[in-house]
Amino acid sequence: MTQQNSDPAYKVDALIAEDIDAYLEQHQNKQLLRFITCGSVDDGKSTLIGRLLYDSKMIFEDQLASLENDSKKVGTQGQEIDFALLVDGLAAEREQGITIDVAYRFFGTEKRKFIVADCPGHEQYTRNMVTGASTADLAVILIDARKGVLVQTRRHSYLCHLLGIRNIVLAVNKMDLIGYDQAKYDAIVADYQAFADEIGIEHFVPMPISGFKGDNITGKSANTPWFDGIPLVEHLETVELNNTLNQAKPFRMPVQWVNRPNLDFRGFSGLVSTGSIKPGDPVRVLPSGKTSTVKSIVTFDGEQDEALAGQSVTICLADEVDCSRGDVLATADAPPESSDQFEATLVWMNDEAMKPGRGYWMKLGSQMVTATVQHPKYEININTMDHLAAKTLELNSIGVAEVATDKPIVFEPYGDNRALGGFILIDKITNATVAAGMLHFSLRRAQNVHWQPTDISRESHAAMKNQTPRVLWFTGLSGSGKSTIANEVEKQLNLMNRHTFLLDGDNVRHGLNKDLGFTEADRIENIRRVGEVAKLMVDAGLIVLTAFISPFRAERRMVRDMLPEGEFIEIFVDTPLEVAEQRDVKGLYKKARSGELKNFTGIDSPYEAPENAEIRVNTVEMSVEEAAEHIIRQILPLK
């Protein structure tokens, strides 16, 4: 070990043994810095983290004993301690010798407590790195001094920059292996500077280190007398925190929960994302725009005279204004915008690629809405930063696209406020988190198109027709009998003096949707348009019948979500593939089997059968008339 480790500034404090109360007093008021370390296995990332834990005495004797033991068994450092083994957690990873997930490590010095997100560096783990970077104030980009700036260095730097990390440390590691050569170090820094300028990184702090030997980690190394910067730990202890920057911004608090223990108390609970607020300050509730003033800031420890960014509080207002989960409390004179159309950068995180046009849940702060993503404007090659044309985004790819939400959300550009600009997309069927996104700006379109209120309501339309409007959504394979049965149902309803309209898949494709083909994306758009048309017709008071294969659960769900509860009746025309294929009324199965017809449902494109359809008809057992009667019986009464 080199000399700087014999007396590191933050080794266990003598004060602990001498005067514990004084020590605790001193440590009550530490600050918290979260940072991420980026680098690949060979860059010595785990070794650096292990070193930080070791030097800050976060490793106990029993752990050290098992570490020494493991180092000899599987370590890569011969008889020396392999710090990397300390931080590689899961069993599979220990065997493979790589880190495959984000792991969080903790250590502290006298001034600060640190949470380190330890992330894998390979390209296939981009999503893990993005996850780790999302909460970081600072990034340590590790470079192997023998190798210089590599493709992965560029990738890691880009991702950190994308996630809005302003403090970047360029840690040129393994300096011991190049003999602490200043010229080589300077060349690497110059290289990186050129790259940083190219992608818009305004500022970074380079330092020559050795995680293995301990150079410039806790103290200035005697091996690099030419280095005029400060060592890593000192930098981590003094760099400006995001939380400090956030306090200087205008006040915003997404409302998480309305606290209502009794009729006399109504408080709005949330985590203040930026700014600060005091009792008496005017605030605005968004998106409604209603204003009030802060009456009190209530906590378990009594009323507070101020709420600051980073605190979880409960705010009571002076007036009875409508405010619920998903709303945002903001300073009255500088509120954030609302919009329903955005440009955003998306990081795709799921094995199933993005489906343009499909409805996903979008969670932003405490707001949850349905969002659809258009075809990407471009995908970004994260190694070269080139923009590529793309139809979709696959796992670990990053692109820029337009995002539309089903109702306006309160937002700020990600660069101004991570809490109101960062969002996740959730698959509505699997509930998986499929993407992370960062909003850039609102597309003005949404702001200029307003809802025009009309005097004749959907209720009066329905009342005039003496019926309960709804959508009878027939789904099933091609040739299952959807159109035939829907036609029969409509005939019966007409005999009963009901006002109906039948939207048929083939017919709609001759007009409204003639620009669409049969790719997955086009099928989704087909259903979205039909859903919107059906919705207008239901608003007009009609009973709408639709006959579309509509093979994907997610799109049927999307249409269901467009309509008031109970107005979407899913009818599964359940015909086995063999039967439908045998019928082959339009000769399409034959074409599909011969390869003449691509993307044919049931053959080379999937059909996702409904799991909880309101009505199911079995066309093998029922005649057309029986099926129609069965359906009508289920939807009675019609008013």
Next chain:
Amino acid sequence: MRQLTHLERLEAESIHIMREVVAETSKPVMLYSVGKDSAVMLHLAKKAFYPSPPPFPLLHVDTTWKFKDMYALREKAAQDAGMELLIYHNPEAEERGINPFDHGPLHTDMWKTEGLKQALDKYGFDAAFGGARRDEEKSRAKERIFSFRTASHGWDPKNQRPELWNIYNARKTKGESIRVFPLSNWTELDIWQYIMKENIEIVPLYFAAERPTFEYEGGLFMADDIDRLEKVMGTKPEITMKSVRFRTLGCFPLTGAVESTATTLSEVVQETLLTTTSERQGRVIDKDEGGAGMEKKKQEGYF
């Protein structure tokens, strides 16, 4: 402008997590083990929902082998918080008389792992708060704050949802449940500092006192219930009175005591800071199955 301290930041984060769970799940519960981490978690819950009481019950999955002092504090803490306390004993473990001496790892498996699954199923809870921290153990370091369990309560470390910023995806399909760890980012020292700062009541066993102890397989244990010990061990253990305390609390025959004279909180913290062995070393549970003990237990549904 005022810099928030690390404890204020941690507190705010934990409260935010708890409020998200209450807003987005239908039937949450807080697992309460009566230890110091549970005490901190309960205290944070009181803060998160004040002036309302925390809008969920406490659940203690009991093994019947906890220390008497723990049972005493359990009732009091629930009452003070104005919360319902549910206690669950695995009926099969009770019937078969599963105990830490005769049944080894099966004791933890039946009473705790199986007991927890049964209790969650019985009451239909879809989210359960647990007091685990990432600094406790290597596989915990990689677990999400919102950790999903299949309908059979399994954990798949390879298939965790990405967790970005402070946005948590609490959506789940029927049968699935979530374990939520609001103390994920706290360290042992943070817990102690917070207990001091907030004056949180903890079980007296954390402080040194003269207690009846016996040695068993190289460890020092407390004879909290001598008659019962004799019954299952076959012989009466040899009791020595010693000044001991506990760094972590579980079943009394499984939780190693440390000799200590620390009788105040600051002395306990002092000892913690100067100590050279990790917190869980006193517990037998992590050691079986080689290095991957905890990870394996979690895949099977242990908290």
